[in-house]
Amino acid sequence: MTEWDVALAACRRFGAASVTDLYPNPDAAPLQEALRALGARSKLIAWDDPDVDWGSYSHVVISSTWDSVDRPAEYLAWARDVAAVSTVLNPLPVIEWDIDKVHLEQLTAAGVPVVPTSWVYQGSRWAPPSGGDFVVKPSVSAGGRETARYRGGDPVAIGHVHRLLALGHTVMVQEYISRVDEEGETDLVFFDGVFSHAVQKSLVLRRGEGVIDRPWERTSWGGLVTPSPAQLRVAAQALAFVAEHLGCQLPYGRIDLVAGSGGDPLVLEVELIDPYLSLDIEPRAAKRLAEALLRPSLPRPQI
Secondary structure (H helix, E strand, O other): OOOOEEEEEEOEOOOOOOOOOEOOOOOHHHHHHHHHHOOOEEEEEEOOOOOOOHHHOOEEEEOOOOOHHHOHHHHHHHHHHHHOOOEEEOOHHHHHHHOOOOHHHHHHHOOOOEOOEEEEOOOOOOOOOOOOOEEEEEOOOOOOOOOEEEOOOOOHHHHHHHHHHHOOOOEEEEEOOOOHHHHOEEEEEEEOOEEEEEEEEEOOOOOOOOOOOOHHHHOEEEEEEOOOHHHHHHHHHHHHHHHHHHOOOOOEEEEEEEEOOOOOEEEEEEEOOOOOOOOOOOOOHHHHHHHHHHHHHOOOOOO
């Protein structure tokens, strides 16, 4: 093993695919080039490849393990095993905390403005809210999996909630933020807690469409944007809470914001496990990320 042998943990293109047939990750090539410029070797590897010796790598970066939410218990067991033999980034406590979106309750309690969310736990009684549109999804989910938008009071949502509960999920019911239809989301990317760049994102949830297959492939990015001071403040507040709460440095993170009815930013997602970081859109970002990943072992600048 060289001083820096970095494994970029990825996922297979589909469940039965070969461990060498990986789901495309636009961040991978820019990051590998930036790591190479710092003298590090790197390799994309399926996280569930049974033949990998993870201890042979100095760092294991959780890069695109996007099927983790389909089998979270297996994934967390893998992450714990890897953390015992290598440096996992983001660190294991972050992975354990971020995989279940019930953490939004903690952010709300800490005063971070979050999209209004209610929670349906096993054994709970639930009726659809009667106001505006709302969204139903499991708390362990990503990319729009098992997510659907409903009109206020729609009884069809009851079946969706009961099905998720029967599968063992905690269910999130979120107010649908109508401004998303015109403005989309703003994703703010941070490295080592420092703002790097922001992109505009659109993921269309159509009322009455129900759960769709592979919804993440409907997502589109509109390019770089300049966040407002309020957006920067809310995103930084969310990241600072996580870092303090978990006692961990966060080499990378993405905070997804939407605008509430009054225009104020609200946190929709805290993406700290394997978010797309738009390194292919912001050409300077890959260097920043590579430095953040290797910073503890990089030579200190001469004074």
